Amino acid sequence: MQSNEQILSAIENFLAQAxxxxEPELLYAPIGYSLAGGGKRLRPMLLMLAYGTFADDMQQALPAAAAVEVFHNFTLLHDDIMDNAAVRRGKPSVHAKWGRNVAILSGDAMLIYAYRLLSTVPAELLPQALTTFNNMALEVCEGQQYDMDFEQKSKVSVVEYMHMIELKTSVLLAGAVVIGAMLGGASDEDCRKLRRFAIELGLAFQLQDDLLDSYGDERLGKAIGGDILEGKKTYLMITAMSRADEATREVLRTAYRDPKLSDSEKIAAVKAVYDRLEVPRLTEQQISLRFERALSILDTLSVEPARTRRMRDYAMSLMGRKN
Amino acid sequence: MQSNEQILSAIENFLAQAxxxxEPELLYAPIGYSLAGGGKRLRPMLLMLAYGTFADDMQQALPAAAAVEVFHNFTLLHDDIMDNAAVRRGKPSVHAKWGRNVAILSGDAMLIYAYRLLSTVPAELLPQALTTFNNMALEVCEGQQYDMDFEQKSKVSVVEYMHMIELKTSVLLAGAVVIGAMLGGASDEDCRKLRRFAIELGLAFQLQDDLLDSYGDERLGKAIGGDILEGKKTYLMITAMSRADEATREVLRTAYRDPKLSDSEKIAAVKAVYDRLEVPRLTEQQISLRFERALSILDTLSVEPARTRRMRDYAMSLMGRKN
Structure with missing residues (x-):
């Protein structure tokens, strides 16, 4: 596995081999369907690259890499039920295609399947890998619960929002790199550093996702402004609310459900406020801060600098930055 | 822990210590609520007694015993959503009390928590315990899916039904005794035998449950005839269908939803058919066959006969038999 393309295709092959x-068809077919759905395979890539930072026979890390990807797809499957999302990666979501009960149960089976994959790591590393995985998995559930809680809350602070996306997004990236590094023989200290790297990278990644949803990017397949039309409490919205006067806050609170406005007018109204309050610039600043912090942590690992190159390059491409 | 009461109270204490x-309250409160719901604690009791068949310091087996009980309660929590069941052990089910999304997510967290408990078994036994647990958990999901499939099928054979309850009920009892025995230092052969013991015991237990639902028992807290009114495909119904002529089959198929009959008339109509076709006697025969087979396996374990006494007594009391 010399290139990222080769690593990615090894991951795809491993997942497809499952x-x-x-029988029972309604239990297993949705798992295959979910795993064939594509996506960036960000989490297994990070696990493989973390492993590769410390060891060379990357093949060894494939089952654990598959475990984190299966876990991630399990969360998407159940989140789609909770969010009533009918589409996932351009195809019907599992609950839209097979119904709610099938989605609940096949999701459960998928979580168990993730543990089955994880259980194949070398026995002497299993206790540590399993503990890392369990803590990560429980924190991801906490993140999802906070995310749902926020929908009911009238006011969410920036600090609360950052805590939520750390749990919902960053923690899984952190689990992936820590398990990869651990399997590759990294020291506890390097594992802790890589954890911090992934937490910061995940925050940068999520904030960029929030930004792109409203301000777009040709790499993004989806329409611009979806978060605004849903009235979602994103980093942009929460930052705007924290900086706006009461009259402006009322605009932010109500524009998305104003029956007198068309969709594009709703988006324009909210973005006009964002622009006036410098929200895009502040968001970009926060993204850069987090991302630079992540990269600088890579320099402190106790390996030859050349060994961190791939992880650095991958993080750069993930964030759409030129090398 | 000299008596079963002491073992049970050790299990209750351990579960209550969790x-x-x-925060987030809506994630964790339902887990505590579910675990405080009581029940027989059949699965952890079996795990403890299996451990006690081979070793003496039963305290050691408590985390694994808790793991199987937490797993069992996770399945109940998600099954209640799928079955739309509003009541569990006389209290509102989690989804009835907190809503569907909370039930899905707190169930997921509960499954992960079961793995966290399991992860504390001695490191050298963890790979084997985890593999046993994973296989068990996936088979329980298969059983639940078959159970849901049967609701849509016009005809279910006795063989199919036995396979379903083996997966849905017996396999979890088998996982519990195998993990308990393994932790207690049992040989692979003794583990295999205890697995078979638990499979047979589980089948006897489930068939007895089916029988009691229609024919009652003062120990049972619920009203008689629930399965009949729901049109459930139980062992009794499937056996009756396999023995009835076409006219009688039509009665069995339609009585439960006949608008001209009261509930007690529906129950009486179906039970009249059961009685005429000797279904209660055949079911009791099958229960005894399975239960005797289970007990005879205990005699073949490579331990002094006195060490199997507790497990035997517990199985007897579970099935309501006198020692």
């Missing part, structure tokens, strides 16, 4: 029983 | 974070 040999589920034919 | 120290969940206060």
């Amino acid at each position: 040999d589920f029983p034919a | 120290d969940f974070p206060a």
